[in-house]
Amino acid sequence: QDMHTIGFAVYEIPHEFKGSQSVHLKKDFFLRHSSCARSENFINLREVSARLRLPPGEYLIVPSTFEPSKEADFVLRVFTEKQCETKDMDDGVVFNLEEEQEITESDIDDSFRSMFAQLSGDDMEISVRELRTILNRVVSKHRDLQTDGFSMESCRSMVSLMDKDGSARLGLLEFQIIWNKIRKWLAIFREFDLDRSGCMNSYEMRLALENGGFKLNNKLYQMLIARYADNEIIDFDNFTCCLIRLEAMFRIFQGLDRDCTGTVEINTVEWLFVTMCG
Structure with a gap:
């Protein structure tokens, strides 16, 4: 060669x-x-x-x-x-995440409640499988996006990020928050898809992540591209999965870094929780 x-x-x-x-x-x-x-x-x-x-x-x-x-x-x-x-x-590694949204049931409009009731079924909660069905139905309507659909693993990561009560399901408030995040990430994806190809190259990905609040060094970017790119391009579902993972890991770090020193010390149980469940 x-x-x-x-x-x-x-x-x-x-x-x-x-x-x-x-x-x-x-x-x-x-x-x-x-x-x-x-x-x-x-x-x-x-x-x-x-x-x-x-x-x-x-x-x-x-x-x-x-x-x-x-x-x-x-x-x-x-x-x-x-x-x-x-x-x-x-670049140094910097993350500027917005404060978690404080949403009450009174903030949710009737049309969203109605949609949630139709999607969640009798138990009024959305499982990983139901979330995957919902998201794939949504992205299929956006014909300008290149995507092969959300995987079960990526949907598990979303549920893990938002699941505060350990039920492995999303209630109304949790689903509203993840829905808002996906809409925000879709807007970022479209804004930084500079060539309107429906996917991202590594340069566009870097700009999009910075806009989403994540400034990373070259080594981390290379790792993310290797993990989430397919034939050197990143489609919308992989872009979303990457942001979910980054946000989850940064928020876990913030929770462990109680003194805001930029370093954490964790025991074996905490390490397993972060790596296996984060």
Whole structure:
């Protein structure tokens, strides 16, 4: 198999980002700034190198494939005449979640009550299987979305996120909250599906997650893409599953981090609860 065609470009770091490591430069930066140096050409060799002379300063080196959306790992080596420091530029992990909605039965309108009664049956609660049927019926009506439907596992995660009484079912209030979340996530998905393909690539996914309150580092993004992408694209049900999982894990962490130090210490039982039930 032929090697990818690779090369690199060098950009001067703007004044506002100098000295800052916890920043991820997005597409807009590269559209507005031209490179100050680059490899002589992009070529399908194992190694591409160049000797450059640049004024003292801070620079960003971006190795890439010539063709877009090609997956590749790079080893970047920099040799300088004078001692210098090199670091990855990457976002810190930050989550800005909205406070959990305080909803009472008086906040729920009659049409939603009627819909819930029809969907939940005589027990007036929605099981995992019933939730899957409801969600798949809803997304099938949105023909602009690419989706192969919600799995039982993803619906279990939703129920686990909202199930406060341990019944493994959703009551009226719990279903209203998860319904509001799905509508919000659908709006985010559509807003950041920039090419209107009905699915997301990894770049669109990163923007969407940030809008949803999750700023992650590169390693975490790569793990999420590997977990939730199919042929390098993320459809709506996988996008929703990813957000559900992220929100559940962050909220569990917040509950364990009682002193808001950013670190937690847990015992075996708590660890099993988080990993098996979170």
